[in-house]
Amino acid sequence: MASATTESQEAQAAASVVPSGRTVVDAVSGWLRVLDDGSVDRTWTGPPEALPLMQPVAPYSDPRDGHTLHDLPGEPNLRVYLPEAGKGEDRLPVIVHLHGGGFCISHPSWLMYHHFYSRLACAVPAVIVSVELPLAPEHRLPAHIDTGVAALRRLRAIFAQSNADAGGALNTDPAAELLRDVADISRVFLVGDSSGGNLVHFVAAQVGQDGTDHWAPLHVAGGVPIHPGFVRAERSRSELETHADSVFFTLDMLDKFNAMALPEGATREHPYTCPMGPQAPPLKSVPLPPMLVAVGEHDLVRDTDLEYCDALRSAGKDVEVLLSRGMSHAFYLNKFAVDADPATRERTRELIDAIASFVSRH
Template sequence: MPAAVAVPDEENVVEDLFGFLRLLSDGSIFRSPVDPEFSPTTFPRDHPNVQWRDAVYDKANNLRVRMYKPSAGAEPVGRKLPVLVHFHGGGFCLGSCTWGNVHSFCLRLATEVGAVVLSAGYRLAPEHRLPAALDDAEVFLKWLGDQSVNAADVWLAEAADFGRVFVTGDSAGGTLAHHHAVRVGSATPKRAEGDVDPVAIKGYVLLMPFFGGVDRSKSEAVEFPLGEAPFVNLALTDRFWRLSLPVGATRDHPIANPFGPDSPGLGSVEFPPVLVVTGGTDILRDRNVDYAERLAALGKPAKVIEFGDQPHGFFTLEPWSEATGELIQLVARFVVDSCVVDPNIA
């Protein structure tokens, strides 16, 4: 793909995402170096009870993870903290673990859940179409496994309990979490009895996961008065899929539609507890509910919680809101309920 170019002439733009990402008629791509308006720099960059730092987990692709850990006191002395692996949203085309809204949400997540939060970046489309992001998620989890064995990053190893890992994701990040769960739960041959995985994933939290399909759901088909369409609307999600899926693929591609005609069956997949969060005013609401209900019907430990009046991604649009606080407490309870720790084990 051609390298990024100078700000293009409007007549050469064939796809435009808020002026932040533009695809030109000659196939070249322009990405603005400025964070978009929905990621203001006014969000807090630090928290008195959280330490954070960056690391590179994939040197070949220059992929970073931003790591957060609460200050001492989040757990009893000698007890390490659960780990939340977090993948950001952005329709596989936008987003970064360094954006102000993502960073601020992770600060709050770390301190209020009492967990090490690892916010991992991944390659974006259309420069790197799917399954590139899925591959990067797997590379990151392998990196985490290496960390659990080698303790190469002392700052992380001294706080992280690799036996209590949860994979979370916002929107497209939730889609990554789903596919990772399927990969792990489908692994063959299964580990022999007594074998210990260096990273024990105890659950998945899918925050308004970005799923699609050729057939429209009821929440996708809602018509809004002129000028009142939500920030995440049908035109935007269609554009995301068009730019991120393999060329020529439809929205029923298995990455987009977990229950599509060509998607693998999930009946034999072993899932740990799965929490799906959706919003009542999110156009993805019906897909999120349908996903959780289908998993539950297959006998998987999945449940869905709906925030009735909230739009898509409300927790990163307003990371310090009351509703976001309620969501984080929900995640905290899920972590506790999914992994009860013997108090006699340090």
């Protein structure tokens, strides 16, 4: 009888066979392949031990570890974490989560997000609304930004006074009713991992440009880009790779994802990946809420993330920085490392504590 690992490898190999008559025209090793008919195969072909982190977690209405989990289908689809602490008299702030994946992969239902954001919901405590984002190359930027803004619009609609304002049956969904019972949409915080960190900047900027009156009663009180995928064209490969120590995040992968996600013909200096670069509007002119930027000491994009923080300060923005010592990109999403390694577990606790403190002060 074959081992579980062997069976997994055989299943992946079978799933990754190119259909007859088609060829692979582009690929990101391990993660996805683009075929000549325009279809995309996202079968994981990397190390099989990573597969459990990508398994979806089903919703549940009976409390587990102090919270319940609900899916709210619609445009866009939302996943809602409700901590049991929300049953008190005080309404809870809302964290809108924008997942990472280089704009090209992943889903908010994956275990890697679930284990962190379910814990964060209870620690703050806060309602967490995780947004299902479109994926490139089928959907290039700014589709992801537009979806993040649409999620806020949908959240505001849930609290509208009439079903007509909220899109008909939207207000009758049980998850929507639970949200209205416990959430305070005057205190919304945007949190994003990796490429989701890029989206925090641009979704917040769009809301700021629209103005307070346009979004009332919803108010974005702060943003938390975690290891945002910011890059600069002039940085050499050797400079960028100095801090990298993760086989799941390489410069080639970053370049491939950006090429698939950015508008046709765009380079690394495009504002979507370099909001402090020469092609971007001056940061002084960009209306942003207070920001807490989380940076990994051994992250491939550490220096560029710190450059972003410096640029925010120079523009007079309210910004705090959390540097996770000894940690690489998105370390806190690796449940196995968090469970087994004391240093990773402690840095993850520090990150959660920092977000909780940031939310409590804004």
